[in-house]
Amino acid sequence: MAVAFEPGYDPVLVLNKASERVPNRPELSRPSYKSSLGAGSQDEAEAEEEAEDEERAEQITWIARREQELIDQIIHGQLAGQYWLITGPKGTGKFSLIADAMTRNQADGIAVCECSDNLEIFRLRLGKCLNFEYAEDYIGGLFSRRDPREGGPLVDIERALNKLEKVAVAYHTKNLRPLVLVFNNIHHLRQDEGSYSLLLQLQQRAESWSQAGIVTFVFCSDDHWPYALLKKNASRMSVLTVKDLTKQEAIRAMRSERIKLWGEARAADDPEIESIWNLVGGRIAHLSACMKHKDMIHAAKLIIEREKQWLLSRIGLIVDCDDDVMDEQKWASASFLLMQALVKNADETAASQPDSVNHSHYPKGIPYSVARQVMVCIHTSATISRPSFHVKSTASDRLTYEKNGRDKLD
Structure with a gap:
């Protein structure tokens, strides 16, 4: 398992290196038909084109972000004693910041696990990122012995974490800094008892290991519900919001x-x-x-x-709808109320603080609690509003949280 945290091992570095070969302009991705050339001329042309691609790949770098310095300190193990939840809307570049920080030190002491809505798949991905092999080819059944996997994926994950603890203690003794384990897209986990148990299991390890300074957990999420769940038992969790x-x-x-x-x-x-x-x-x-x-x-x-x-395909209003779609139209109406509130808030901010929109400051949104009040006000039952709130908040965030949401809805 210690090999998983050696410099240059993590697959994220391989993917970043491969992405440099992908043309950045759509026109460069289209097939090109070259004229017939001699063998020597064609080889020279191909060599020249490859040299240009390499030069272009070296020149192209991503956008410098104000959060990059803090992300570098987290990923490089310089901020021990806490674990992190990195949140923000989809498309704000959260994992790009992490991947950039990993590239700077060749992923030394860092491992990344992509979350999945299936716990069995998550178990396999965690084993892959930690270079840990489970008891897949178990033959104990021939001798009437129980299969270690009968306990389910959470038990296998616990075995992997037990092994990780031993590796982390040895790494900390040698390098005097913690290992970093990144869980990307934890919002992909289902909102059920199994996923809640998994997050609680990971959080318990994050709390104890951050206190000892041997492992720093980093959770990345596009949604709000992981924060609401982790906040209940968090004492050493720090939150970083990546904005536009x-x-x-x-x-x-x-x-x-x-x-x-x-x-x-x-x-x-x-x-x-x-x-x-x-x-x-x-x-x-x-x-x-x-x-x-x-x-x-x-x-x-x-x-x-x-x-x-x-x-509109998700929350479009239907005129003179039948009773069987009345519940759907209730939360569609609540969604538009939320968008109106966001646009009104942006207009008020622009009127009172012109710099917040036109110059250097990002326009503030509305708190989660206020957004919930805006949407629940149209419902008479919380059981109707709560399951639909996830869809509404995601949809409104992608369009109306930005500066000119009113124009986008015209």
Whole structure:
């Protein structure tokens, strides 16, 4: 298992290296038909093209983030005595920050486990990232002995964690810093008793190991429910929220990326870049999709239309609906109430604090408790509002939490 934490072992580094070979512009991904050349000329052309690809891969770097310094300290084991929950909306670049920090030290003392909604798959992924082999080929049944896997995946996970504890103690004695174990996308776990037991099992280890300073757990989530569950028993948990880019950061990122991808030197007050900010805000996933296209405004409009149609397909209001869809229309109406509240809050913030939207500060949203009050007010039963709140909060976050949510709903 100690091999799993050696420099250069983690598969995340291999994937990052492979991603450098992927063309960053959509036009470069299309097939090209070359004219007939001689054997020597064709080889020279291919060698020249490979050299250009390598040079482009070396030049292209991701956006500098204000959270990167803290993420580096966490991933490099410099902040012992606590474990972390990194949250934020989908597409804000949470795992990109972690992967960048891992690249800086070749994943020395770091392992990453991708979560799954199936506990058996999670068990296998945890064993893979820790280089731990379970008793898969057990022949004890021939001698009427119980299979170690009869206890379920949680028992196998406990065995792997017991082994990890021994490795972590030896590593800490040698290097005087903790191991780092990252659980990415923990919101993929199902909201059932099995997943709750798994999170509690991991949190118990995170609490005891962070106190001893031998292992630092890092949980990444796009959703709110893991925080609500972990908060109940947390005493050493620290929370880091990764937000969208501010206007200055987004403009600086677009200018630098356009130079690297297209060789275009854009001014700070370029009207097209200003339009992109007004259309998609500071969400990195949207900005990245726009920057890779020659016509950024067209790409931004496609993103808005796609997100709008997805949103309407989930919570679109139906005029004169039948009684059998009345419950669905209740939470659809509550969703639009939440979006109106978000847009109203953004307008009030812009009126009272112009800098919060137009310059350097990110516009504040509304607290989770207030959002729940806005949506529950249309329901007469909490049993109706609670299961639908997950869908509504996710949908509204992707469109209306950003700067110009009102325009996106038009």
